[in-house]
Amino acid sequence: MNTNSTTNTGKSPENTSLNNLPFDQFITKFEQRLVGLFEENNDIHELSCQRGLPKSILKGIMDGEPLSVAIQQEYGGRGAHVKECLGVLAAASYQSLPLSLMFGINIALFLEPLAKYGEDEVKKHVLSNFVANQHMGGLMITEPAYGSDALNMKTFYQKNENGYHINGEKHWQGLTGMADYWLIAARAKDAQGNFKAPYDWSDVIQIDHSNPQEQQAMIDAMKYWVQNFDIDGFRADLAHLTPLPFWINARTQLSEMKHNLIWLAETEEIDYHEAFDISFTWRWMHAAEAFCQISAQH
Numbered sequence: 001m002n003t004n005s006t007t008n009t010g011k012s013p014e015n016t017s018l019n020n021l022p023f024d025q026f027i028t029k030f031e032q033r034l035v036g037l038f039e040e041n042n043d044i045h046e047l048s049c050q051r052g053l054p055k056s057i058l059k060g061i062m063d064g065e066p067l068s069v070a071i072q073q074e075y076g077g078r079g080a081h082v083k084e085c086l087g088v089l090a091a092a093s094y095q096s097l098p099l100s101l102m103f104g105i106n107i108a109l110f111l112e113p114l115a116k117y118g119e120d121e122v123k124k125h126v127l128s129n130f131v132a133n134q135h136m137g138g139l140m141i142t143e144p145a146y147g148s149d150a151l152n153m154k155t156f157y158q159k160n161e162n163g164y165h166i167n168g169e170k171h172w173q174g175l176t177g178m179a180d181y182w183l184i185a186a187r188a189k190d191a192q193g194n195f196k197a198p199y200d201w202s203d204v205i206q207i208d209h210s211n212p213q214e215q216q217a218m219i220d221a222m223k224y225w226v227q228n229f230d231i232d233g234f235r236a237d238l239a240h241l242t243p244l245p246f247w248i249n250a251r252t253q254l255s256e257m258k259h260n261l262i263w264l265a266e267t268e269e270i271d272y273h274e275a276f277d278i279s280f281t282w283r284w285m286h287a288a289e290a291f292c293q294i295s296a297q298h
């Protein structure tokens with residue numbers, strides 16, 4: 001990540017209260033701003049024929065703090081409500097497709113994963129620069145030989161005393177030349193150059209879940225426990241690290257052996273309820289913990 005540590009705030013006095021406006025007023029102001037920039041002060045048809053947007057127009061757009069809708073309040077944003085994110089995307093799409101793509105990349109490909117998986121210190125720094133200094137971010141996953149097959153990507157990182165060294169080749173990245181920060185998908189390698197397992201789980205290293213034979217071997221292992229020990233169900237730790245189609249396949253096959261198996265997942269991914277009956281999530285646990293602490297204080 002490029003961490004431009006700008007500290008001056010790009011906010012104009014007019015904007016300091018934008019965050020506090022109810023959403024209908026916030027979005028109306030933003031729409032009016034776009035109309036002014038695209039239709040009243042410039043020729044929208046001329047702009048549509050150019051690549052990118054002139055700097056002054058881009059600044060005018062970003063002065064309306066559109067990306068604050070995708071940032072949590074604790075980091076200076078409006079709260080990351082889906083409805084507000086979609087409202088900004090709709091307003092942008094009405095005027096300019098490239099603008100809507102630009103917001104889509106920032107919101108869905110950068111801010112959402114950062115909010116979900118980023119460390120607090122990183123989030124504080126990066127998100128404050130989004131709010132105050134109009135910074136942007138993009139996502140690098142695709143590699144020249146591994147587009148759809150992203151799980152086989154070759155880009156890797158090694159930890160060194162100064163941080164991380166990343167080595168690999170990426171292409172197709174949206175916001176190239178514009179993003180101040182990048183999320184880069186890379187795999188861990190140890191000092192000997194071997195790919196590392198997630199955490200210390202060397203037994204699951206480089207399992208290829210896209211291989212049907214691998215899938216069937218895992219399901220057969222699960223069948224063994226039902227057949228020989230009549231177990232009541234399965235608890236899957238970090239279920240979402242294994243693709244959902246695998247779990248659906250596993251459940252379908254195992255249900256034929258025993259229809260009332262219980263499927264419990266450790267996951268934050270709601271889609272996994274297609275295969276699992278119940279889930280436990282750390283986010284929920286921490287939220288409940290915080291709620292109880294606040295309740296205890298009052």
Ligand SMILES: Cc1cc2nc3c(=O)[nH]c(=O)nc-3n(C[C@H](O)[C@H](O)[C@H](O)COP(=O)(O)OP(=O)(O)OC[C@H]3O[C@@H](n4cnc5c(N)ncnc54)[C@H](O)[C@@H]3O)c2cc1C
Pocket residue numbers: 105109138139140141142143144145146147148149171172173174175
């Ligand atoms: C406008 C644009 C913006 C993009 N922005 C980003 C970005 O910001 N960040 C990023 O990381 N990437 C980005 N991408 C890359 C995009 O996500 C990749 O193009 C995508 O992952 C496909 O990879 P590929 O082009 O290498 O195609 P390939 O993986 O080579 O696939 C080529 C074709 O084969 C088909 N195919 C592939 N595998 C299979 C299979 N197993 N079975 C059947 N058919 C298959 C695919 O559907 C496709 O039709 C962007 C692409 C575009 C066009």
